[in-house]
Amino acid sequence: MTARAMAHSAGRQPNKDSASRKSPGRTRFTGVVLILMSSALAVLCYLAFTAWLPSNGEQLQGYRAAGPCPAQATAQVQENCLSTWQITVVKTEETGTRFHLYEATLKDEDSWQGVVSFTDQRPLSERLEPGDQVTATLWRRHIVVLDKDGVEQNTSDVPRDELQMNAALGMLAALLAAQMLVFGAVRLVRPGSHEPFTWDPYGARILLTIFGACFGVGLLALWVGIPWWFVPPAVLVACAAVTLYPPMRRRPPTLWPEERRKAA
DSSP states (O other): OOHHHHHHHHHSOOOHHHHHSOOHHHHHHHHHHHHHHHHHHHHHHHHIIIIIHHHHHHHHHHHHHOOBOOTTOOHHHHTTSBEEEEEEEEEEEEEOSSSOEEEEEEEOSSSOEEEEEESOOTTTGGGOOTTOEEEEEEETTEEEEEEETTEEEEOTTSOOOOHHHHHHHHHHHHHHHHHHHHHHHHHHHOSSOOTTSSIIIIIHHHHHHHHHHHHHHHHHHHHHTOOGGGHHHHHHHHHHHHHHSOOOOOOOOOOOHHHHHHHO
16 A cells, blocks of 8 residues: 555545444344343333232231231131230341341240341330340231330331332333333344434433433332322323423534634
């Protein structure tokens, strides 16, 4: 190659389209990966609304409806009622670094020994000392409440009213599955030109909208106490409102007089 040809090739600007576009095979492979990830998220969404959410709802309703066990209750009856048990504290400890968990090791007069955990030290966990006699409330073979001298605290095994976040996480999986399915299908059908279904600008904006809407609506519904079935339609409305809202246009940069003359 002559020096003139080398100088000509060095001064020529590269083709942006050829440099930025991937090969059709690689683009189709990316589409297949996105569709597989979409299928996995769709399965998680199905399990969230058909197994996880109904199971948590049934446990919460059963615990709220449970009453003290009769004096002569059978083992089957004791599964769904609240029984009390006098046990002794062996030791207490704090576990975890970033998310703290407080545990208490308990034992009875026989050979049983077990561990219960708390998400907070107050009001009872910080008062427990080795050798203390406490009253444990059992429900479905789990210790759900500890009581010492009238001070009670729920353990981590007590059913929690957090169905709103269960629904929000289910919607998160559903919307992510939909986005990946669309983006993957477009790459399979049109590997050479899949705009505007790209990361910039719509892909990132939709992804951030999905996470913001799901966690925002879920936490708000949990804090206010709105029923969980309000979460899915509210998430869809929030995502549609943000996605359809036109993005803010960037103002053109200010040019100095010399730059204006060069541009002209």
